[in-house]
Amino acid sequence: MNAFIWKLAIPIWKEVLLSTLLNVAITVCYLAQAMCLANLVIGLFFDTQATSNTSWAVLFLGATFIRIIVMALYELSALRTGRITKTRLHTQLIPKALSLHNHATGELVSTIVPGVNALESYYSRYIPAVGGALFGTALVLGVIVSFDWLSALILALCGIAIPIVDRVWLKVCRPEASQLIKAMGSFASAMLDSLQGITTLKSLNASDQRRSLLAEKAAILRQQAMIILYGTLMRNFATSFIGLGAMAFVIILGCFRFQNGEINVGALISLLFLVREVFRPIDKLDKTFHTAWAANSAAKPIYELLSQSDKNQPDNTPTKNSAGSLSPLHHDIVFSDVSFTWDQTQNGEPVLKDLNLSIKENEFVAIVGPSGAGKSTLSSLLMRFNTPQEGKITIGDIDLQSLTEPDTRALMSCVFQDTWLFHGSIEDNLRIAAPNVSLAAIHHAAKQANIHEFIMILPDGYQTQIGERGSTLSGGQKQRLAFARACLKNAPIFILDEATASLDAENESVIQASLKTFAGKKTLIVIAHRLSTIQQADRILVLDKGRLVESGSHNTLISKGGLYSSLFQQQSQANRDDAQLTQRTSQYASTNP
């Protein structure tokens, strides 16, 4: 058992202990039944006192009745232990998983779902079975010792041999089981990735290529599964051989010893009835054994998942005021000497380097720069999806590390280029941002995003189901819904990261007009490639290779003739080329009808 399994068991020790005691009690009932039957048979054949036989028969029935009740109580207790375990683990794991941004979804799902199930069975079934096997078997052996020490000794040795076989099996198979879980995760992740990207695969004619990759991963999974299956079969064979062999041997030996007068008929009959009870708890342990290795194998990735998110995420303990929640008095944003490196990328090169910048409350700031300059990384640090390794970010003079993640995000409304819409109605998707707002507020936000009229002509209006990931909507419609959702959140800081990239000119100008209504009321941070869209910003911050290289209004930066100016010239030239091309195409179309 590894340390992580113990650590997780601490809060549920009472439930596990109760299940274990009830499991031992079941063995005690079986033992009582066997002893009553043995005495009844001895009485029937060798004792003439009918009253004593009736007493054994009544005791047998009583033990049976109690066993039925204890078994039901054990089931209830095991189910309760399992439910509590599952709830606790899900409560810890799901928020952690939701806070991760660099993990393959399939891998997360395949770590959490079977991992939690394995741990649930471990605490609710395996540990009680271990207790039952240790104490229950010892009890039965203790009774057998009282009339036949030799049989008890042989049975004890064989009983000990079974867990030894299990240990050996675990030692051999545990690394293989970890490989199996890894192979499952890798296959599930590739499968989910392929299903989610099926349109892209088809459009690139890359389905065959992907199929080969999936087949390769499935083959590795099959190979790992077969290794485990083979190992498990060998183990089952060895344990059955020891258990059944020991019972047969002790009974045959007992018969011969009775024949030779070494034991009496009472001992032989008792042995016949009790020998099975030695192995019953061990059999039960055997049946739950697979959960032991599954839990042992699952504990490591779950532990890594928990500790990885702890490592990447900031300490969530805020310094709270007397009201219990920390809230900045103003919303000036300051980056001081911020450096950030993404794991395993850029060969350890920081994406942001000693970045210093400040954004005043209610200022409209645009962040521009060449691709890969670190613009989106900057917004991800502000949103606390990631934490800078050096330097600090403050809002209203409060270090973001002192705020809880929900408190930080309550300050911001964000629209990203990639919009995620959930399966459900349009209204459901909008209400995610603000569950309790009125319908009028929802309509107002949709109007700000220029999507209200489109929604109203749909047959079910705001109740229209939009399919998985908004599959029934166009890219621009999804983007406008995302904008409406962000408006609805009504946070003091509004971040748009390439949010208007998939909008046509008309929709973009409506969104620009909406943004203008925020002027002086909200802090606006707009990350954009299309420089024509951010010219009205109060200030443009130009990033290059993770550093702030220029800052100023559009006109100031153009007259400066630096990086912004050359980016702007390049885009203006590209726009002119596009316009000429469009003009020539329409001329050609009109002369060649």
Ligand SMILES: Nc1ncnc2c1ncn2[C@@H]1O[C@H](COP(=O)(O)OP(=O)(O)OP(=O)(O)O)[C@@H](O)[C@H]1O
């Ligand atoms: N989640 C991530 N994991 C690892 N590396 C990342 C991640 N996101 C970005 N990077 C890397 O960080 C660098 C900066 O990326 P970022 O997205 O911040 O740039 P950007 O200026 O927004 O670029 P673009 O204008 O093309 O969107 C890039 O080299 C990119 O490869």
